[in-house]
Amino acid sequence: MAISPTPRGEDWIRVTEAGLFVEPGGFHVDPARPVDRAVITHGHADHARPNHRAVLATPETLAIMRARYGDAAGGTLEPLPYRRPITLDGVTVELVPAGHVLGSAQAVLTWRGCRVTVSGDYKRRSDPTCAPFEVVPSDVFVTEATFGLPVFHHPPAEAEIGKLLQARARNPDRAIVLGVYALGKAQRVIALLRAAGYDRPLFLHGALLALCELYREHGVNLGELVPATGRPKADFQGQIVLAPPSAIADRWARRLPDPMAAAASGWMRVRQRAKQRGVELPLIISDHADWDELVATIQEVEAAEIWVTHGREEALVRQAELLGLAARALRLVGRDEDGEDAA
Amino acid sequence: MKAFAQLMEALVFTPQRNGKLRLLVDYFTAEPDPDRGWALAALTGGLSFPAAKAGLVRGLVEQRVDPLLFRWSYDYVGDLAETVSLIWPPRPGPDRPPELSEVVDALADASRSTAPGLVERWLDALGPPERFALLKLITGGFRVGVSARLAKTALAQAFDQDLGEIEEIWHGLTPPFTELFDWLTGGAGRPVIDDRAVFRPLMLANPLEDADLDRLDPAAYRAEWKWDGIRVQLAASGGERRIYSRTGDDLSSVFPDIAEAMGFDAVLDGELLVARPAEDGDAGVTVAPFNDLQQRLNRKTVSAKMLRDFPAWVRLYDLLFDRSDDLRPLSFDRRRQHLEAWFDRVRPARMDLSALVPFDRTEDLHGLRDGARAAAIEGLMLKRGDSPYLAGRPKGPWFKWKRDPLILDTVLLYAQRGHGKRSSFYSDFTFGAWTGDRAGEGELVPVGKAYFGFTDEELARLDTWIRANTKDRFGPVRAVTPALVLEVAFDSVHRSTRHKSGVAMRFPRIHRIRWDKPAEEADRLATLEAMIVLG
Numbered sequence: 045m046a047i048s049p050t051p052r053g054e055d056w057i058r059v060t061e062a063g064l065f066v067e068p069g070g071f072h073v074d075p076a077r078p079v080d081r082a083v084i085t086h087g088h089a090d091h092a093r094p095n096h097r098a099v100l101a102t103p104e105t106l107a108i109m110r111a112r113y114g115d116a117a118g119g120t121l122e123p124l125p126y127r128r129p130i131t132l133d134g135v136t137v138e139l140v141p142a143g144h145v146l147g148s149a150q151a152v153l154t155w156r157g158c159r160v161t162v163s164g165d166y167k168r169r170s171d172p173t174c175a176p177f178e179v180v181p182s183d184v185f186v187t188e189a190t191f192g193l194p195v196f197h198h199p200p201a202e203a204e205i206g207k208l209l210q211a212r213a214r215n216p217d218r219a220i221v222l223g224v225y226a227l228g229k230a231q232r233v234i235a236l237l238r239a240a241g242y243d244r245p246l247f248l249h250g251a252l253l254a255l256c257e258l259y260r261e262h263g264v265n266l267g268e269l270v271p272a273t274g275r276p277k278a279d280f281q282g283q284i285v286l287a288p289p290s291a292i293a294d295r296w297a298r299r300l301p302d303p304m305a306a307a308a309s310g311w312m313r314v315r316q317r318a319k320q321r322g323v324e325l326p327l328i329i330s331d332h333a334d335w336d337e338l339v340a341t342i343q344e345v346e347a348a349e350i351w352v353t354h355g356r357e358e359a360l361v362r363q364a365e366l367l368g369l370a371a372r373a374l375r376l377v378g379r380d381e382d383g384e385d386a387a
Numbered sequence: 388m389k390a391f392a393q394l395m396e397a398l399v400f401t402p403q404r405n406g407k408l409r410l411l412v413d414y415f416t417a418e419p420d421p422d423r424g425w426a427l428a429a430l431t432g433g434l435s436f437p438a439a440k441a442g443l444v445r446g447l448v449e450q451r452v453d454p455l456l457f458r459w460s461y462d463y464v465g466d467l468a469e470t471v472s473l474i475w476p477p478r479p480g481p482d483r484p485p486e487l488s489e490v491v492d493a494l495a496d497a498s499r500s501t502a503p504g505l506v507e508r509w510l511d512a513l514g515p516p517e518r519f520a521l522l523k524l525i526t527g528g529f530r531v532g533v534s535a536r537l538a539k540t541a542l543a544q545a546f547d548q549d550l551g552e553i554e555e556i557w558h559g560l561t562p563p564f565t566e567l568f569d570w571l572t573g574g575a576g577r578p579v580i581d582d583r584a585v586f587r588p589l590m591l592a593n594p595l596e597d598a599d600l601d602r603l604d605p606a607a608y609r610a611e612w613k614w615d616g617i618r619v620q621l622a623a624s625g626g627e628r629r630i631y632s633r634t635g636d637d638l639s640s641v642f643p644d645i646a647e648a649m650g651f652d653a654v655l656d657g658e659l660l661v662a663r664p665a666e667d668g669d670a671g672v673t674v675a676p677f678n679d680l681q682q683r684l685n686r687k688t689v690s691a692k693m694l695r696d697f698p699a700w701v702r703l704y705d706l707l708f709d710r711s712d713d714l715r716p717l718s719f720d721r722r723r724q725h726l727e728a729w730f731d732r733v734r735p736a737r738m739d740l741s742a743l744v745p746f747d748r749t750e751d752l753h754g755l756r757d758g759a760r761a762a763a764i765e766g767l768m769l770k771r772g773d774s775p776y777l778a779g780r781p782k783g784p785w786f787k788w789k790r791d792p793l794i795l796d797t798v799l800l801y802a803q804r805g806h807g808k809r810s811s812f813y814s815d816f817t818f819g820a821w822t823g824d825r826a827g828e829g830e831l832v833p834v835g836k837a838y839f840g841f842t843d844e845e846l847a848r849l850d851t852w853i854r855a856n857t858k859d860r861f862g863p864v865r866a867v868t869p870a871l872v873l874e875v876a877f878d879s880v881h882r883s884t885r886h887k888s889g890v891a892m893r894f895p896r897i898h899r900i901r902w903d904k905p906a907e908e909a910d911r912l913a914t915l916e917a918m919i920v921l922g
């Protein structure tokens with residue numbers, strides 16, 4: 045049997061219990077459990093786990109892992125800036141911006157002329173807090189599918205911020221408590237508010253402070269941020285308070301005057317989901333590609349094969365087939381089913 | 388369409404009643420006729436388009452979207468109108484977004500063959516929120532948490548009118564309610580409703596307090612049993628036959644057996660019950676427990692079997708109109724004479740008179756009330772003999788005196804987050820009783836659910852306790868260590884195949900929280916079962 049000179053993706057990359065394993069390079073990409081060598085696409089907890097022996101990632105992602113995990117961030121942490129390819133046992137690794145959160149990267153892997161791009165999580169919209177996604181023509185494109193159903197269309201984020209400011213103006217006696225994920229969403233929402241001309245202090249739940257500080261150190265301007273603690277209730281009237289999603293309809297929010305629960309997430313597109321969470325002001329702002337962007341991206345990369353990793357794999361695979369693209373679902377363990385970490 | 392869609396969207400996400408009221412008031416004052424009238428019709432369930440139904444919507448979307456992708460999306464979203472509003476891939480075209488009134492007019496005139504083309508063009512011209520509103524007009528069921536009553540309250544507030552006056556004419560009006568808005572905005576007089584089969588607001592009773600009882604002059608009051616059914620008004624005139632609930636909802640189609648018996652020209656007040664012929668060969672009937680009536684109320688369509696197994700009955704309390712004679716200004720005693728004479732004359736099927744319960748002294752009432760253990764009796768009604776029939780709940784002429792509730796010591800098993808103001812608290816409680824022969828033996832099986840009966844301080848303390856004693860979490864629900872005893876009060880208990888315990892309580896509420904009592908000393912399921920009273 046003749047062996048073709050150029051290998052196919054599945055010849056050198058396979059799914060193990062820890063995740064996507066690049067055999068000739070001896071490393072995993074975003075492994076779900078501790079491994080010897082890991083390439084990490086970005087700092088969200090379902091992609092960047094603690095306690096790998098050696099970690100290769102962008103300097104920003106390493107800084108985020110250090111902030112979150114301290115000494116458990118990994119044995120040796122090797123920074124690899126965007127677009128500076130290196131070779132690990134014959135496999136070329138290059139990190140290219142994914143547009144998802146600060147430091148997020150697509151891992152572009154090349155071995156014997158076959159290029160596989162593991163995109164991690166990505167979005168195609170502009171985001172003042174991170175470098176924009178770049179299309180990398182590949183033989184295999186590995187894509188997420190968090191919002192992989194044709195009902196998910198994210199409206200322009202600026203319009204959603206407009207709704208937030210309007211709600212604030214209409215309810216001068218209430219505090220708006222906005223649920224945002226600590227990494228990425230919080231900083232993007234703040235930056236969008238600033239871009240919309242909102243220059244009052246923003247109040248923050250303690251769990252959001254460290255990463256905002258980290259973004260600031262990386263040159264992202266967030267304006268005046270104040271911890272939302274130790275103040276009389278009345279101070280929060282007409283103010284916007286940012287908190288982790290779990291806190292907006294919980295005991296924490298009782299310190300606020302007649303709090304209006306808001307949430308910024310792609311899931312807010314579906315009414316029932318917003319209502320279940322007790323959200324009164326749903327804002328559809330996501331750091332993931334929506335359906336149209338997923339479908340556009342899998343075509344733009346001109347890949348011979350599309351592998352779909354997490355989210356609604358079956359629908360995106362179906363759409364790829366309708367477009368005449370070869371696609372299959374990779375069943376990876378350990379990914380947050382609903383993408384709750386950063387959707 | 389835009390303002391209407393925005394209203395619907397805002398109503399969905401505004402949990403508080405007052406917030407919803409404000410949105411409705413703003414909408415009714417700002418929007419022009421006839422759009423606001425059509426919106427009112429949509430909110431109160433008064434719109435239906437035979438030419439356009441859910442099937443049409445499905446057909447349209449399956450021509451545009453891969454059926455498999457549509458199915459997966461529908462499974463995920465769970466609502467047809469919402470799924471289609473989000474998934475619809477619009478084709479650019481020359482169409483402009485329609486106004487609400489254009490949509491309603493066109494759909495009313497459309498046929499089954501022209502409707503799909505209309506809806507398709509509108510879907511292409513509208514954005515997702517407006518598409519949602521349009522599709523909900525077609526499929527029905529906005530589920531925005533607005534009752535007809537709340538909508539009318541908003542009208543009363545928006546135009547500074549008396550709610551009772553609006554209620555009184557409501558059932559004689561039709562969409563888009565132009566006459567109503569003309570009157571409310573001051574441009575015309577109050578619409579004249581000459582049809583007597585309209586809803587007349589009911590006279591309601593106040594709960595009897597101990598102090599009321601002491602002051603009560605036994606000679607001035609009449610007593611009746613308070614039957615455990617639902618209060619209804621029967622209105623029949625000129626071939627129209629309507630059965631209204633206490634809030635004016637039309638139940639006629641749910642109770643065709645009663646409607647059939649309404650071959651008279653009168654407006655009556657009574658209690659709707661399920662009743663079967665008395666077993667001892669007596670001429671009367673035996674009233675079934677409320678649960679039997681519930682079987683009828685839960686159904687939209689009535690099968691022959693339902694009619695046979697759960698026959699409806701009305702026990703008459705009062706006569707409001709005899710033909711065109713308005714008897715409401717007369718005293719209760721005079722109306723009662725009219726009622727008895729009317730009943731003798733008309734002898735309607737499936738109805739009887741609510742008996743007056745004789746008594747001489749107020750002390751006698753205690754004995755009567757406590758002796759009333761039949762499941763279908765909730766307590767006593769006391770009505771002043773000289774009181775006219777007044778809409779609403781005037782203080783003094785009518786009292787309801789419920790018998791003491793039943794009490795059971797139960798163990799808290801699950802707690803669920805509340806809604807609105809209570810959404811940060813665990814405020815819905817599921818409690819259980821022991822299945823063993825003695826308390827503390829066997830397992831704890833859920834016997835009921837309650838979400839009121841406690842003070843704000845108690846709620847805060849319960850919330851803290853629940854968080855500290857959580858065993859397991861399922862979404863908004865927490866399972867707790869079975870260690871807290873809740874004394875639960877309820878009106879009655881009956882058999883139920885829908886509950887694992889085999890019993891269901893009526894109106895359970897938290898009576899006391901027994902922080903002191905060990906869970907092993909809570910009551911047994913058998914104790915609860917012994918409280919079941921048949922017919």
Ligand SMILES: [Zn+2]
Nearest residue numbers: 088144165386
């Ligand atoms: Zn992510």
Ligand SMILES: [Zn+2]
Nearest residue numbers: 090164165188
């Ligand atoms: Zn992810």
